[in-house]
Amino acid sequence: MTVPEYNKSVDDYSDGLYRFVLKNLGRADVSEDIVQDTYEKLWVRISTVDCNKVKSYLFTTAYHTLIDYLRKENRYSPLSESPDVAFEPVHYDGIKEALDKAVAMLPPDQKAVITLRDYEGYSYDEIAEMTGLSESQVKVYIFRGRMFLRKCLGNMETIL
Amino acid sequence: MKISRENIAHYYILHLEGKLDPGDAAELMLFLSQNPGLDPLDETGPPAYSNGIHFLRKDLLKKDYQNIISITEENFEEFCIARMEGQLGRDDIQRLEGYIRLNPEKEKESQLISLLRLEPDEKVKFRRKAHLKKSVPFTPWRKILIPVAVAASLAAVWLLVPGDDGKIETPVVATITKSGITEQNQATLPLENETPASSESDNTMEEQEYSSVVNEASGITESGSTAPEPALLQPEGEAEIIADPGDAKEQHALMQADEALAVMDSESISLDRIDPVNTDILLAQADNNGILTREYLRNDNLSFTERALLSRAEIVPEISDIDFWQATVLAVKGFNILTEADIFVERIPGDDGKVKISLGAGEKTLFAARFRSEGM
Numbered sequence: 001m002t003v004p005e006y007n008k009s010v011d012d013y014s015d016g017l018y019r020f021v022l023k024n025l026g027r028a029d030v031s032e033d034i035v036q037d038t039y040e041k042l043w044v045r046i047s048t049v050d051c052n053k054v055k056s057y058l059f060t061t062a063y064h065t066l067i068d069y070l071r072k073e074n075r076y077s078p079l080s081e082s083p084d085v086a087f088e089p090v091h092y093d094g095i096k097e098a099l100d101k102a103v104a105m106l107p108p109d110q111k112a113v114i115t116l117r118d119y120e121g122y123s124y125d126e127i128a129e130m131t132g133l134s135e136s137q138v139k140v141y142i143f144r145g146r147m148f149l150r151k152c153l154g155n156m157e158t159i160l
Numbered sequence: 161m162k163i164s165r166e167n168i169a170h171y172y173i174l175h176l177e178g179k180l181d182p183g184d185a186a187e188l189m190l191f192l193s194q195n196p197g198l199d200p201l202d203e204t205g206p207p208a209y210s211n212g213i214h215f216l217r218k219d220l221l222k223k224d225y226q227n228i229i230s231i232t233e234e235n236f237e238e239f240c241i242a243r244m245e246g247q248l249g250r251d252d253i254q255r256l257e258g259y260i261r262l263n264p265e266k267e268k269e270s271q272l273i274s275l276l277r278l279e280p281d282e283k284v285k286f287r288r289k290a291h292l293k294k295s296v297p298f299t300p301w302r303k304i305l306i307p308v309a310v311a312a313s314l315a316a317v318w319l320l321v322p323g324d325d326g327k328i329e330t331p332v333v334a335t336i337t338k339s340g341i342t343e344q345n346q347a348t349l350p351l352e353n354e355t356p357a358s359s360e361s362d363n364t365m366e367e368q369e370y371s372s373v374v375n376e377a378s379g380i381t382e383s384g385s386t387a388p389e390p391a392l393l394q395p396e397g398e399a400e401i402i403a404d405p406g407d408a409k410e411q412h413a414l415m416q417a418d419e420a421l422a423v424m425d426s427e428s429i430s431l432d433r434i435d436p437v438n439t440d441i442l443l444a445q446a447d448n449n450g451i452l453t454r455e456y457l458r459n460d461n462l463s464f465t466e467r468a469l470l471s472r473a474e475i476v477p478e479i480s481d482i483d484f485w486q487a488t489v490l491a492v493k494g495f496n497i498l499t500e501a502d503i504f505v506e507r508i509p510g511d512d513g514k515v516k517i518s519l520g521a522g523e524k525t526l527f528a529a530r531f532r533s534e535g536m
Contacts, residue, residue: 003294010292018286023278032288039292041183053190060189064182071178095275103278118278129193132175132185146241149276 001051009054010039016120017062023115024066026104034069038062059120060130063112070108095153102152110145113138163191165198172200225252231259236266240273 014035022031038061042049049057103111113131116122124142128135163171171188174180180188192198225248231239239256242248248256260266 007293010289014286014289014292015284016280019280019284022284023280032286035286036288036292038182041186043294045183045187048187049190056193057186057190061182061186064180064185068178068182096279099276099278115278119280129189132189132192142245143238143241146244146273146276147237150237150241150273153272153276 001046001049001054003046005051005054006043006046009042009051009058013055013058014039017058020059020115020119021062021066023103023119024108024111025069030069034062034065037065056126056130059116059122063116063130066112067108098153099149102149105152106145106148109133110141110148113141114145117142163188165195168192168198168200225249231255237269237273240270241276244274244277 017038018031018035021034022028025031025034038058041061042054042057045057103114106114109131113127113133116127116130122130124135124138127133127138131138133141168188168191171180171184175185175188192200225239225242228235236259239248239252239259243253243256260270
């Protein structure tokens with residue numbers, strides 16, 4: 001990978017990478033640090049990373065940095081089970097607000113795979129490669145995550 | 161970290177234990193993606209209780225949505241999510257739509273699930289891009305040098321070498337053609353006789369072969385200057401210098417074509433880099449009077465032109481009496497600036513007391529040079 005290719009990757013992927021990390025962490029300052037740290041790691045390995053796989057490298061690195069951070073903060077549950085939340089009817093101003101609040105309650109693994117899937121359009125096997133999970137695990141996490149979001153949102157009338 | 165099939169189990173276990181640095185974890189994932197089917201824990205072997213026995217009918221047990229006979233209240237959400245995820249076939253989608261038609265109260269629920277897809281907020285931007293970007297020196301040449309580095313040619317015109325014994329060697333022309341790359345230890349190799357290809361070769365000429373490998377510590381020593389800094393991209397290859405006086409006029413003519421930039425001198429040294437594919441195209445040229453360029457001036461590469469002119473201004477010497485050694489040093493220096501190569505010259509005293517010339521290149525490059533000079 002050349003220096004111009006590296007700089008292009010900053011232009012092309014840093015925004016998406018930041019959104020991915022921010023959605024999973026919810027803290028702008030830490031998210032920015034993680035993105036910066038991810039690119040520093042890429043820079044160190046610039047000679048070994050294939051420019052065609054740089055996006056995958058960035059998201060993989062960011063994902064693992066994110067999980068490491070959550071482990072240190074004791075916010076990571078490796079079981080990746082959805083929290084047992086009592087779904088009381090709540091009035092939201094719109095679907096986006098409701099969804100944002102529901103996503104914030106997802107376990108880290110489920111949140112990460114769903115954001116990789118929805119934000120970046122990665123396939124199950126690509127997400128499996130990035131996260132180190134099996135493809136079946138990825139499918140299960142996404143399914144459980146969506147079911148959890150569905151329950152969080154409640155009835156259509158509650159939201160609209 | 162260098163992951164291989166031999167050590168992947170070690171790194172994979174560290175990864176499972178959460179002890180792997182995120183960058184290394186990313187490298188591990190990339191390695192696994194590049195080696196599909198590789199079991200990272202295979203090295204450890206199957207668990208002791210398994211005795212290598214596996215159930216072979218897993219795939220037969222797995223089910224698809226089409227195996228579900230009917231859509232019900234219980235599995236309706238699952239079907240909706242599967243449709244959203246693109247997991248349903250055409251028939252299953254039709255079944256789901258049929259179920260919704262029969263149960264209109266499910267329409268809203270179906271719509272709600274379709275809204276569960278997260279949308280990135282495009283207004284959220286990463287603000288530190290400028291901090292991440294790296295500067296790229298000599299960008300135009302980096303692009304140019306990649307194809308050029310495959311092969312190159314150099315020509316030296318009019319070499320007047322004052323020997324240690326005061327004798328003057330007559331002008332010689334050297335043409336260098338790249339043909340490959342070999343690595344050798346730094347040494348001056350014994351000479352090897354070989355007839356030059358030129359039809360105008362002089363019978364009185366003797367052939368001598370030198371080989372020099374570049375070492376960062378070595379360089380131009382006679383003039384007191386040091387070897388150029390290693391280039392970002394170095395030409396790689398083995399060069400062959402074949403003396404051919406017949407080229408002298410041709411090279412001289414080429415230089416005259418650049419009259420607007422060249423300060424011509426009858427006793428000058430020039431180094432040419434020629435297109436490896438079409439050897440008629442001169443890509444870059446330098447001489448002891450400064451840098452001459454041809455193709456890139458024509459190509460309106462302004463940034464390059466400006467740099468070439470600037471470089472030329474920096475190295476134009478004030479030479480009243482042409483000294484071969486100084487002229488060569490300046491030509492090589494100009495060539496290096498122009499092409500980001502790091503060729504250097506060494507002054508090697510011959511057994512006969514005369515000074516010989518040896519051309520070398522960067523630390524990865526070896527020039528094996530056959531140098532022909534006129535006899536005593």
